[in-house]
Amino acid sequence: MYDDSTPVTAPPVVFPGQRGPETAYRAAHDLLSRRAPREALELLEPALEKEPGNTGLRALRAWAYLIGARLTRAEDELRALVEENPDDDWARHALGRSLERQSRLKEALPHLRLAAAMTGDPEHELAVLRVERRMAERGEKGFDDLV
Structure with a gap:
């Protein structure tokens, strides 16, 4: 079978x-x-x-x-790619996901938001909502709450 x-x-x-x-x-x-x-x-x-x-x-x-799931290595590579090409929406989203998977939500959120704004991709927008929800559940403040 x-x-x-x-x-x-x-x-x-x-x-x-x-x-x-x-x-x-x-x-x-x-x-x-x-x-x-x-x-x-x-x-x-x-x-x-x-x-x-x-x-x-x-x-x-x-x-x-x-x-x-080699997230630190992924993060290092993606940070370098984003630094070299800040408008690379794939690298920016992937960096956000890498940080999210490491439970570094506050660091992930700006990258995910920017990727979502750059592409309008529903999956990118869902990633933003997911991280915002997880942060709210933890009682953490996002960027909007700090301004």
């Missing part, structure tokens, strides 16, 4: 003759979409050694850290 709760592992899709950061990016993205962060990191690290400033590869590494 098939149990659909068991993840199916498969190698990334790589075609013969493909090499370089583009291949690492595509293959790692494929692995991450199948929730295989360790395998994705195995592809990303050598590619990042060759191109340490590659923003796309770094974003995938941050995603792998998030999926793998």
Whole structure:
């Protein structure tokens, strides 16, 4: 009997003759979409050694850290990405989620709010509401309450 709760592992899709950061990016993205962060990191690290400033590869590494619950590493990578590109709504939202998962709600909220304002994405807006609610339940004040 098939149990659909068991993840199916498969190698990334790589075609013969493909090499370089583009291949690492595509293959790692494929692995991450199948929730295989360790395998994705195995592809990303050598590619990042060759191109340490590659923003796309770094974003995938941050995603792998998030999926793998390596939240401090995800936070560090995402902070650097946001600092380099403040209008990167994905990195900003992911940084907020990383902080939220570490129960650092007051730090997460500004990033989540900004990402929601930048995109209008309902999932981003729900993240803001979720954090605001958790803060209210804890009796913590948000940014609006301090002004």
